[in-house]
Amino acid sequence: MKRPKLKTKSFSIRTLREWGILAIDLLTVTICYMAAVVLSQAYLPSQGTELLQILQSAFICLPIVLIIFFLTFLIFRVFKVVWRYARGKDYLRIVGACIVGTVLFSFLDQVIGFIKIEGMPPVVGEDNKFNQVIYPAYIMLGTFTTAFIILFRILYEFIYARQKDKLEVIKRKRTMIIGAGYTASVILEEISRGDSIYDPICMIDDDPDKLGRIINEIEVVGNTQDIAIVVQKYAIDVIIFAIPSLGGEVRQRILTDCNATKCQVKVLPFMSEMIDNVNITKQMRDINIGDLLGRQQITFDDVGVASYIFDKVVMVTGGGGSIGSELCRQIAKYKPRRIVIVDVYENCAYNIQQELLRTYGNDYDLHVEIVSITDYDKMDELFSEFRPQIIFHAAAHKHVPLMETVPEEAVKNNIFGTYNVALLADKHEVQKFIMISTDKAVNPTNVMGATKRCCEEIVQMMAQKGSKTEFAAVRFGNVLGSNGSVIPLFKKQIEDGGPVTVTHPDIIRYFMTIPEAVSLVLQAGTFAHGGEIFVLDMGKQVKIVTLAENLIKLMGHKPYSDIDIVFTGLRPGEKLYEELLMDEEGLQKTDNEKIFIGHQMQIDIPKFTGELEKMRTISATNDKQAVVEQLKVLVPTFNHDSTYLNNIIEKAKNYQTEKQAK
Numbered sequence: 001m002k003r004p005k006l007k008t009k010s011f012s013i014r015t016l017r018e019w020g021i022l023a024i025d026l027l028t029v030t031i032c033y034m035a036a037v038v039l040s041q042a043y044l045p046s047q048g049t050e051l052l053q054i055l056q057s058a059f060i061c062l063p064i065v066l067i068i069f070f071l072t073f074l075i076f077r078v079f080k081v082v083w084r085y086a087r088g089k090d091y092l093r094i095v096g097a098c099i100v101g102t103v104l105f106s107f108l109d110q111v112i113g114f115i116k117i118e119g120m121p122p123v124v125g126e127d128n129k130f131n132q133v134i135y136p137a138y139i140m141l142g143t144f145t146t147a148f149i150i151l152f153r154i155l156y157e158f159i160y161a162r163q164k165d166k167l168e169v170i171k172r173k174r175t176m177i178i179g180a181g182y183t184a185s186v187i188l189e190e191i192s193r194g195d196s197i198y199d200p201i202c203m204i205d206d207d208p209d210k211l212g213r214i215i216n217e218i219e220v221v222g223n224t225q226d227i228a229i230v231v232q233k234y235a236i237d238v239i240i241f242a243i244p245s246l247g248g249e250v251r252q253r254i255l256t257d258c259n260a261t262k263c264q265v266k267v268l269p270f271m272s273e274m275i276d277n278v279n280i281t282k283q284m285r286d287i288n289i290g291d292l293l294g295r296q297q298i299t300f301d302d303v304g305v306a307s308y309i310f311d312k313v314v315m316v317t318g319g320g321g322s323i324g325s326e327l328c329r330q331i332a333k334y335k336p337r338r339i340v341i342v343d344v345y346e347n348c349a350y351n352i353q354q355e356l357l358r359t360y361g362n363d364y365d366l367h368v369e370i371v372s373i374t375d376y377d378k379m380d381e382l383f384s385e386f387r388p389q390i391i392f393h394a395a396a397h398k399h400v401p402l403m404e405t406v407p408e409e410a411v412k413n414n415i416f417g418t419y420n421v422a423l424l425a426d427k428h429e430v431q432k433f434i435m436i437s438t439d440k441a442v443n444p445t446n447v448m449g450a451t452k453r454c455c456e457e458i459v460q461m462m463a464q465k466g467s468k469t470e471f472a473a474v475r476f477g478n479v480l481g482s483n484g485s486v487i488p489l490f491k492k493q494i495e496d497g498g499p500v501t502v503t504h505p506d507i508i509r510y511f512m513t514i515p516e517a518v519s520l521v522l523q524a525g526t527f528a529h530g531g532e533i534f535v536l537d538m539g540k541q542v543k544i545v546t547l548a549e550n551l552i553k554l555m556g557h558k559p560y561s562d563i564d565i566v567f568t569g570l571r572p573g574e575k576l577y578e579e580l581l582m583d584e585e586g587l588q589k590t591d592n593e594k595i596f597i598g599h600q601m602q603i604d605i606p607k608f609t610g611e612l613e614k615m616r617t618i619s620a621t622n623d624k625q626a627v628v629e630q631l632k633v634l635v636p637t638f639n640h641d642s643t644y645l646n647n648i649i650e651k652a653k654n655y656q657t658e659k660q661a662k
Contacts, residue, residue, distance in 0.1 A: 022070075022073060024152065025069075025073055025078065025149055025152075026066055026069060026070060026073075028145060028148050028149050028152060029065065029066060029069045029101075029145050030062065030065075030066065031148070032140075032144035032145045032148055033062065033065050033145075034062075035140070035144060036140035036144060039140055064105070064108070065105055068101050068104050068105050068108075069097075069098075069101040069105075069145070072097045072098075072100045072101040072104070073097055073101075075097070075100075076093045076094075076096055076097035076100075077093065078093045078094055078097050078149075091150060094146060094149050094150055094153075095146055098142050098145045098146040098149070099142055099146075101142075101145070102142035102145070103142075172196075172197055172198065172199040173197055173198055173199060173237040173238045173264070174199050174201045174234065174235055174236050174237045174238070175198040175199055175200050175201060175236065175237065175238045175239070175240060176200075176201060176202050176203065176204065176230060176231065176234065176236045176238070176239050176240070176263075177200060177202075177203045177204075177218070177239075177240045177242050178203075178204055178205075178224065178227075178239060178240065178241050178242060178243065178254060178258070179203075179205060179241070179242040179243035179246075180203045180204075180205035180207070180210045180213070180215055180220045181205075181242070181243070183242045183243070183244060183268065183280065184203060184215065184242040185215050185216060186280050187240065187242055187280055187281055188200055188215065188216040188218060189216065190279050190280060190281045191281065192216065196281070198238060198240070198281075200216075200218050201218070201234050201236065202218060202219060202220075202221045202230060202234050202236075203215065203218050203219065203220045203221065204220065204221060204222045204223055204224060204226060204227065204230060205220050205223065205224075206223045206224050208223075211223070221234075224253075224254050224257070227239075227254070227257045227258060227261065228257065228260070228261055231261045231263055236261075236263055237263060237264065238263060238264045238265075238266060239258045239261065239263045239264070239265050239266070240266045240268075240284065241254065241255060241258065241265065241266065241267045241268065241287075242268060243268075244268045244269060244270055245270075247270065255267070255287055258287070259287060259553060259554055260553070262556060264286075265286065265287040266284040266285065266286065266287070267284065267285055267286070267287050267288075268280065268283060268284055269283055269285070269515075287554065288554070289487060289547065289550060289551050289554060302334075304523070304526035305334060305522045305523060305525065305526060306334045306335075307526070308390070308431075308432065308525055308526065309331060309334040309335075309336050309390060309522075309525075310334055310335050310336065311335065311336065311337045312336050312337060312389040312390050312431075313336065313337055313338045313340065313386055313387060313388050313389050313390070314331055314336045314338070314339050314340070314388065314389070314390045314391075314392070315339075315340040315342060315382075315386065315388035315390070315391045315392070316328055316331070316339070316340070316341055316342065316391075316392045316394060317342045317343070317373055317391070317392070317393045317394055317395035317421060318342070318343055318393070318394035318395030318396065318436075319341030319342055319343050319349060319352060319368075319394070320341065320343035320345055320346075320347070320348025320349035320350075320351065320352055321343070321348060321394060321395075322479065322514060323394045323436055323479065323514065323517060323518060323521075324341075324343070324352075324392075324394040324395070325348065325351070325352040325355075326514045326515060326517075326518040327392050327394060327518050327521065327522075328341060328352050328356060329352075329355075329356070329518075330515070330518050330519065330522060331392075331522070332356055332359070332360060332364060336364070336390075337365065338364070338365040338366070338367065338386065339356070339364055339365075339366050339367070340367045340369060340382070340386050340388060341353065341366070341367065341368045341369065342369050342371060342373070342379075342382065342395070343368075343369075343370065343395070344370065344371065344372045344373075344395075346370050349368050349370060350368070353366065353368045367386065369382055372413075372417070373395050373413070373417035373418075373420055373421055374412055374413060374416060374417045374420065375420075376420045376423075376424075379420055379421065379424055380424055380427075383424045383425075383427070383428045383430075384428070387428065388428075388430055389430060389431045389432075390430070390431060390432045390434075390525065391421065391425055391430055391432065391433045391434070392434050392436070392521060393418060393421050393422075393433065393434065393435040393436060394436045395413075395417060395421075396413065396414050396417070396418075396436070396451075396452070396455075397409065397410050397413050397414055397448065397451075398438070398448060399448070400440070400446050400447075400448045400449075400571065401571050403446065403447045403448040403451070404446060404447055404448075404645060405645075405648055406624075407447040407624050407627045407628050407631070407645070408619045408622045408623070408624060408627045410447050410448055410451045411451055411615060411619045411627055411631070412619050414448070414451035414452060414454075414455060415451050415454050415455060415458070415612075415615065416616060416619075418435065418455040418458055418459075419458055419612065421433075422435075422458055422459065422462050422471065423462075425462075425467075425469045425471075426462060426465075426467045426468075426469050429468050429469065430469045431469065431470065432469065432470045432472075432525050432528055433459070433462075433469050433470070433471045433472070434472050434473070434474060434521055434524055434525050434528065435455060435456070435459050435471075435472070435473045435474070436473075436474060436521060437452050437455065437456055437473045437474060437475040437476075437533065438452050438475060438476070438477075439475060439476065439477045439478075440452060441453035441455075441456055441475060442475075442637075443637050443639065444635065444637065444638050444639070444640075445638075445639050445640060445641070446640070447628065447631065447640070449638075450631045450632075450634075450635045450638040450640070451631070453635045453637070453638070454631070454634050454635050455473070456473045456475075456533055457601075457603055457608065457634070457635070458612075459471045459472065459473045459531065459533075460473075460531045460533075460600055460601060460603055461603040461605055461608055461609075463530035463531030463600070464531060464602070464603055464605060465605065467530075470528045470529055470530050471528075471530055471531060472524055472525070472527075472528035472529075472530070472531070472532045472533070472534060473532070473533045473534070474520055474521045474524045474533075474534045475533055475534065475535050475536075475598075476512055476517050476520060476535075476536050477509060477511060477512060478509045478511050478512075479511075479512060479513070479514050479517045486544065486547070486548075487547075487551065489501075490547075490548055490551050491551065491555070493563075494551065494552055494555050494557065494563055495555075497563070498562075498563035498564050498565075499563065499564040499565060499566045500548045500551075500552065500563060500564070500565045500566070501565075501566055501567075501568050502544050502545050502548055502565055502566070502567055502568070503544070503567065503568055503569060503570050503571055504544075504567060504569065504570055504576060505545055505567055506543070506576055507543070507544045507545075507570070507576050508541040508542060508543050508544065508576065509541060509542060509544060511542050511547070512536065516536075520534065520536050520595065523592060523595060524595070527590050527591070527592075527595070527597070531600040532597045532598070532600065533597065533598040533600075534590075534595055534596070534597055534598075535587075535595070535596045535597070535598055536594055536595060536596075545565060548565055549565070552565075587599075608634075611630070611633055611634050612634070614630060614633075615627070615630045615631075615634060618630050624645060624648070625642070625645070625646075628640060628642060628645065
């Protein structure tokens, strides 16, 4: 995909520099021209012409010389090249420009006779044969001009500019690269071409055949078992992990060792996340907690995803959130005809809009609509205007403790917002509707999980009705770094000096990265035919306390020493572990070994829709207890401890009583 060319101003510092270089080049031509005229007298037969007379004649011709060389320098664009990084063909520009300029001048001077230096014999004699000695001034003019302009480039770029670098070398960071393969060689090449902050010192690789070998003047000095030793020996400041194909426990071990050195650690994305036509060094990022999970990166069939997104109008609800915004990023790679971002929070929606514009310019027809999914009429207008063909429904209230205090709002937004979008998808004959669900929907113990399970039932109900739209839901566990995850809270607590709060020492969760979660959602669209609930094999569950310990280490501290960890007890509606499948669903394999499909449950549509309408009426009253009780009807597996909610209701009643008494 071609990015639009950036418009530049007609005048800039760069333009001033280029004209300055051109002026110096013309000054060099002047000096070389006069020197050639003077020195050539040694080769000329005495004709009684005084040197002063010759110089006067030469000065008269000087403007024509400068015009000729000015035009040739413009044509060959010798002043446009950044000579510090010049290659052979760039120097040929100078040689070619000087030769053409010299030949053109000699042609005008001697052949046409348009100009004439007094006292100089013609190159072509009266007998129409070349003189035995070709007029040396022209040879000297071309030779001197070429040599001195190149010398000027060398002096300017390799002495002055290098001296500047020496002053800045203190700021450059001594860098070790892990992995001595193709990716590392590209990184070294990119670093050498620009003013990089990285100063490559050494490399390490586990291939014994590479030990002692040199790549781009950088030696492989050890293997990954030697990370700590090499860092200390070579006083390394930055470690670049340059093996994007490596995952799993080996990757975890290496990055954990890197993190233990206290060096800044830069990591390349996995191969599946790399962006084409973007410098590798620009894609490097800081190491994050996801890198320390030790789980193999999930891979997906991009071809299948591209087949149903290419040239389609795609709508993403909740498009400004952590999952929704990543959906927009990954969808954009597959060249949809239009992306419609729907969100009620304008700041996040604006952020992803600007990011996509910076990345892709005007390549996409991008629209941002600030609207709540609970507004059926407004959403109906959007469907009529944009005619979406694919919908990814990510809008939802997700914070478990907050939803325990306002179950009516969780119901209004999650259940009826989803119901609105699903009904409109059916009405406007959308091709695919993919809803984001959660592992908390399985045997839910909290309001948020119950509402998401009800949303799954809505999806299955719409599929059973025989809609032309292919409805499906995607269920996964906690997403590292998302707005609803514990990572932002832990980071804030660590930045404040601790302690880090964990609810229980034995609490465990499934975790995945945001790109993995979104890849699952996109892949689900490939398999979706109606009513499926897709589940990812997320590997082993991770202890939250282990996650906290790793994050503390990642941020340069020691757990329980620099930053303490305290246990606060399970929050309302929180379980020690999460499930991904309900007992009655079973499992069905897909073409991707990491993705499974839960068996579709039969929904009693008249009864279910009737109970939904009851819930609509109840939620409008804002009666928290009644809302929770109706949720239990809609979601029979909902096992809720109402103690916390009852306490909130009781406090509210006491407050109202005290207020009336006053």
